Amino acid sequence: MDAVLDNLGAYREGFVTTLELSVLSSALALVLGTLLAAMRVSPVPTLRAAGATYVELVRNTPLTVVFFFVVFVLPQLDILLPYFAFAVIALTVYHAAFFCEAVRSGINAVGVGQAEAARSIGLTFGQSLRLVVLPQAFRTVIPPLINVVIALIKNSSIAAAFGVVELTATGTRLANANGDAVIAILAGVAVCYLVLTLPSGWLAGRLERRVAVAR
């Protein structure tokens, strides 16, 4: 326990880094994912194929392999960034595919009549998507989106293996430095993650039930 209390500063830094990593990557991945979802339902076959290929490739590749490509291949293109930026890129590229699928399933959950009505009053594809379908889709899609964010928070731990000192890396460093208190130190890290993931999970569950009743 003392080992945990003595290193509260390190914990805080790790926690903040994990938070920064997650928030930044979630925001970027949500934008990219929504764009991909719009591509996947668009009237243009080329865009549909491009979106589908992206999602299919990424969802079958381990995040660790995505990290490998970003961290080891981008420098070969003379793109040299700090490890933190590399981690944000890898997390964004990977999770955009899952945000896309969540948004797309939301689009499909909106009643067909809504889209038909939008089209019959003469709205174009872009207008019906923007003004009628997406606003309704986002409501049903908020719980799955929160769940993808939770997955992203957990997956951000992989950045520990690629030079970013976030929560998990802090934990292993402290564990190596305090061989007598490994369990307490890692349990401390676990609590930090649970503080982020459990309340978000409950929130998602509650919203899901509310939306389910509304339909």
Add this chain to the structure above:
Amino acid sequence: MTEAVLYDAAGPRGRRRILLGSIAGVVGVAAVVGVAVARLAAKGSFDAELWRVLTEGAVQRLIGRGLVATLRAAVVAMVLAMAVGAVLAVGRLSRRAWLARAAGAWVELFRGLPLLLLIFFLFLALPAVGITISVFWALVAGLTLYNGAVIGEIFRAGILSLPMGQTEAAYAIGLRRGQTLRLILIPQGVRRMLPALISQLVTLLKDTSLGFVIGYAELLRNGRTAVEFLGGRYSIPIYTAIAVVYIAVNASLSLLARWLDRRTRRRFGQTVQASVADEAA
């Protein structure tokens, strides 16, 4: 399905616009890729000699051994996780409140933690209390703890998705609760959750790559070993080969899951859908 009604089939002008736009888009993407390729080519990344390394027996054996190790960890972890998941699902469905709550807390706890942290916990903390654990078992145990919780939820969703009439009919002919579960609910539930179970296997297979972090010689680790031995110039061909192997294995499993899903829905109605978030983690 809302997608299908969002637009009409394009007319001649629309088709022409789409064609021109697609060509412009392809040219744009090709330009970006071209710049990247040119930069890599300037460094000699596309020299045939670099890619010929993939035809070498030693490299192929290393990647093959890595794939076997990856599949071995995935299969052992999947079997164990399904056993854990079955126990958790039955526990959460139990009428004994303490048991249901304990199983629920277990699921929430292990689903809320990063898998990598679980693996580190097993790998670093167990030796601290005097239990030695090999990297293989640290990886498999971590995968089992995490995926057991997720699979438990899939099992539970499969059983809860069955109509109440099934349980009521079973009680009406005098079956006890355990018998109802064993004879009526589980056989029907399994069919509905099989597709979701296979997608979870894909996730589990992807997650075995975390074994790389603790030094388990699986596919990715062996790729890294090859690059370290041959030199950084070989990173693009080797990692590309590794990615292709992962995508080939996982995409065939995903196709199987989708086919099973369609077939089950056609024959038996509903199926349990794997959540997008579980696929991501």
